[in-house]
Amino acid sequence: MDTDLQNFDAASAIAAIRDARPPATDRFTYLTIVEANLIVDVLPTLNEILQDAELTQEIGWDLVFNLVNLPGSEACLETIARLGNPREVILKVLETLELLNVDRGDDDDDETQPDRPPSRIPQPSVPKEKKFVTLLGMLAILHKRLKTKFPSRFVAQTLETVYATYRPTREMTAAVINLVHSLSGRRRPALPSRKSSVNVADPERDGDESKNAPDPEAEVSKADENPDEAALQERMLLSFVTCVLEAYTTENEMGWAARLLEFYEPTKLVPGRKTLMGAFKEEQQLLERDAVVGNLAALIRDLGLDSCSRDFLEQIMKGPITNNPLSAVDSATSLEDIPLSAGGCVLLIAYWVFSATLFDADQPTPDINILPDHYNLLEKFLQDDAEGQIQNSPAVTEALVAIGLWLQANGHISSAGSEPQPNLITSADDPTSDFMRYIHLVTLIALYHPQLHVRNAASMLASSILHADPSEEDRLRIIYDLLENCTFASLKACAVTWLREEMLAASTKDSKPSSTVFATTQAFETLQYVLFPSLDTLAELDVSDLLEYMAQNAVFLLQSANFGLLLWLSADRWTNVLPANADATVRERWFQPLSGAVYRLRETLGSGADLAGGEEGALGPLKADLDVLADRLSRLGEAEGFKIAEEAERA
Structure with missing residues (x-):
């Protein structure tokens, strides 16, 4: 057969x-x-x-x-x-x-x-x-x-099924946009493509409606349709599109935070290296991503979400995070029953501020501040399981960083103004400052986000907010807290960088040195035992344990060595900062045991010894770090201040 x-x-x-x-x-x-x-x-x-x-x-x-x-x-x-x-x-x-x-x-x-x-x-x-x-x-x-009397019931079922089968490709997203245009009954001129080949089908191409047969089971005429149905369907469509926006940006990296950082900090770009801004202007696939998201954002505006009102912001900051907003659509009887995608809304705000900045687009922008508003957003999305939330929602997390960068760049730091004020997000008797809590959340993104450029952007945001803290005692306390309590070397290295920036800024101020703790011995005396901790125990570790320690802490040790070079290669500049005998104590408890450990490891690795679990390819980056650290320590050992300490020890 x-x-x-x-x-x-x-x-x-x-x-x-x-x-x-x-x-x-x-x-x-x-x-x-x-x-x-x-x-x-x-x-x-x-x-x-x-x-x-x-x-x-x-x-x-x-x-x-x-x-x-x-x-x-x-x-x-x-x-x-x-x-x-x-x-x-x-x-x-x-x-x-x-x-x-x-x-x-x-x-x-x-x-x-x-x-x-x-x-x-x-x-x-x-x-x-x-x-x-x-x-x-x-x-x-x-x-x-x-x-039918209740067309929203059919729309609800359609949207749920379509979203369940949707994949965030260019073609599928264009089809979704066309469907929403048709269901909403709205018409708009085609958007400029920005050199993109993405085309959203014109709903008029659904064809000549005169070719359609009448509904054989028609319950109502056009004039008899329930007027509340139109608003209900529009809300359903809006919820659906915010979900699609989140899905699309989750699968298609947009680089908003990194591109904003490149825009705000052009002097930090590496000459000759292609930037993300350049890539998104030249590469067709990336151009198409911008065009697709632009079409989704325009569709959201068509559906009535065309302003960044305080009510809208309050709903995001205070409303629940619904994992599947469309699951509520089928049983909805009022607009309040239909939630939007919280992540999709955050992404929409990030797109608004991003496109207004880089494309000079006419977009609504949020009237909020870093404190308390942006903090509340961060806490909402990260408070339960920060690592899991960041890994599962990388696009939303990047959008939060992009919004923070925009707020910082535009001076929206605190609703209480630039002068020290009572806490906005903590109780009056809470010793943890608002700035410390905020920086803690941002550094979690800098630690856990899967994309390096987002981690870098989060680090820069945390740095900017630290330096914007009007209380220098609070800034010192934040740096100390990271160095003392953080278990991640990358974040401790950030704290060293922030300390260096604070000291350099204080040394160039016109005010008297005694007017800021970062231009006196107070900062170093407070931080020296967490900045240059005692490393005597390194001599007691076997090679395998020492190898593990170096792999985990190399980035922090290298940053501390660089900071030491800043201080002691130009010791005359820092006479007001370095306490008496600081060079001798740092040499004894930190420099000498670290130098010995680095020498021992380099000798072992250079001999080709078989280390447990240490494959040659995996050890390559560590060897490079050890070489750089050895060079920095050698230069530090030759610095005049350290030579004086060494001579004093010999005498």
Whole structure:
């Protein structure tokens, strides 16, 4: 039987579906004959037959799945969407979307799908992305044809299913945008492409509505539709698009924080190295990402979210984070029942401030400050499980950093002004300052975010906010807290950098040195035992343990050595900063044991000794770090201040 079906010629198949059409057979028999002869060659003939609206209303919905798997079937599916029973066809389209199982990471091979009904004749493969786009085109037509008292119920089911099967590709996102345009009934001119090839289909291409058959089960006329339904559907669509925005940016890195940092700090760019701003202007794939997000943001504005009002901001900062906002859409009876994606809203604000800055776009911007507003946003998204939240929502986390960079660059630091004020986010008797709490949250992003450029941007944001703290005692306390209590070397290295920046800034001020703790011995006396801790125990470690210690702490040790070079290579400049005998104590407790440990490790690694768990490739970066650290320590040992200490020890 299978062999006979495979040898069916096109002429026989065409004759079969033409000759058997009702009334020659009943509709159930005819449907079986069509399915048995469904090959590419019969599609033009089948489309002619489907122009019979009565027949299409009876069998059209049952052909959707098999047709969408057949190349070139778009015309037939459009006819079914225009002439079939819209309720039945919508349900079949949604069922087909679910059966297609268009999951993230799926390939386009449908032969292994267990849910696919068996075909009578082998059929060519259709990419899943193409099927998704075709089915969404059908939904755009079908929903326009519905005449029901509660169209939002059909819209809710459609949005849930579409989102469950959506993958954040360019083509699928364009199809989603077209569907939302159609469901909302809004029209807008095409957006400038910014050199992108991304095109969002014009909803008018849903075709001439005069070709559509009336809804055979119509419950209401256009004039009798419930006026509350329009607002309810618009809110559903808005919730849906915020979810799509979050999904798209999660899978497609946008680099907003890094690009803002490049814009704000052009002097820190490495000459000759390509920037992210440059890449997004030149590389087609990146251009298309900007264009897609721009289209999503424009669609959100079309749906009524066109201002960054205080009410909108309060909802994000104080409302719950709903993991699946669309799950509430199906049972919603009022606008308040339909939440937006909290992450999608944060991403929208980040896009607004980003595009207003880099593209000079006319976008709404938030009237908020670092303290307390941005802190509240950070705490909302990071308070329960910071590492897990950052890893699971990297796009939202980057958006939070981008918003913070914009606020800092525009001077929106504190709602209480620049002068020291009572805490805005902590109680009056809480010794932890607002700035310390804020910097703690930002440094968590600098520690855990999977993207290096986001970690760097978060570090720069934390640095800027530290230096903006009007209390120098608080700045010193924050640096001390990181050096004393943080277990991560990268963050301790940041604290050393901040200390260096504070001391350099204090040394260049016109005011008297005694007017700031960073221009006196107070800062060094407070920090010296956490900045240059005693390392005597390194001599007691075996090589494997010493190797592990260096791998974990090299970045901090190197930064401390660099700081030591700053102090003792130009000791005359820092006479007001360095306490008496600071060089001798640092040499004894920190410099000498560290130098001995670095020498011992380099000798061991250079000899090619077999270290437990130490593969040559894995040890490469550590060898490089040890070489740099050895160079810095050698230069520090030759500094005049250290020579004086050494001579004093010998005497």
